[in-house]
Amino acid sequence: MKPPPHRASDPGLRRQQFGHVVWVHCPQCDGPAKHNALGVKCIRCGYMTIPVIKPAAVQWARITISDPRCSHCRNPLPDTSRPLARGGDENRPVVRVRCPHCAKTMAYPARAWSAPSRASQQQPRRLKPYLTAQVAGNLLMVDNLAHLSALETYLGAALRERGPVRGLTMMARLPAWMKSSTNRAKILRSLRQLADRASKDGIDE
Structure with a gap:
């Protein structure tokens, strides 16, 4: 995965607009x-x-x-x-x-x-999300590779800007622990580990 940029802008999308599938544990x-x-x-x-x-x-x-x-x-x-x-x-x-x-x-x-x-x-049985990790006592859940990439880009940036779309976008709704600079390194490490797991398990989108 490429290093996150110094500056990132909110793309203005809702969570369900990132990717076309949600990866879950097979029942x-x-x-x-x-x-x-x-x-x-x-x-x-x-x-x-x-x-x-x-x-x-x-x-x-x-x-x-x-x-x-x-x-x-x-x-x-x-x-x-x-x-x-x-x-x-x-x-x-x-x-x-x-x-x-x-x-x-x-x-x-x-x-x-x-x-x-x-x-x-x-x-x-409720379908359990497949790409998850514990970060600072919180559960990090990723739907798919597009969702993962968007989180890595936005949360990894030192300067995060509001995008052209106002309202409750996915980035605007992120919890405080995910936006905290204290957890930035932990979150990026977990996202890279989830990307490696996805590649190993054949997840391609």
Whole structure:
């Protein structure tokens, strides 16, 4: 990463305008996964969710095989309704299932199915941000590489200027601990470490 400039100006953007994805922990393998309007896609295990075509609908699917077994080790698979399914053709969906025995993730043909009873439903796990670091007792969270680069440029500058856009831009909303000159070196070091981690884990945007 290049050294930050001496002077930086607020680009006038909101946080969601930096980059097109948010990197999160995959709910299945804990690896890096892209999260955007189309759903979640893990670059490590292939876990993927399908976009909901009808916003008011919740899509549940179930493996169509009567005795579902892992294609790799042939051990039984959990035969349950799954809210996270995908397929190139919404009329012929598939579900990606991680075998509890061999840990292999495979795609299986599925069909629309009713949701499980209220008693058996679990609250969906909150997606945890992937690029995070502890800095001076605070949590530094980075959405993607564009977000990381913008923070490094602005927070690394000795002179920070207000940009042409007034109001609650991302830079204007940064907490005091991030803007503090006392934490500048720690924040820049953490951002470089996150950039190295992103490169090592295959994060490319």
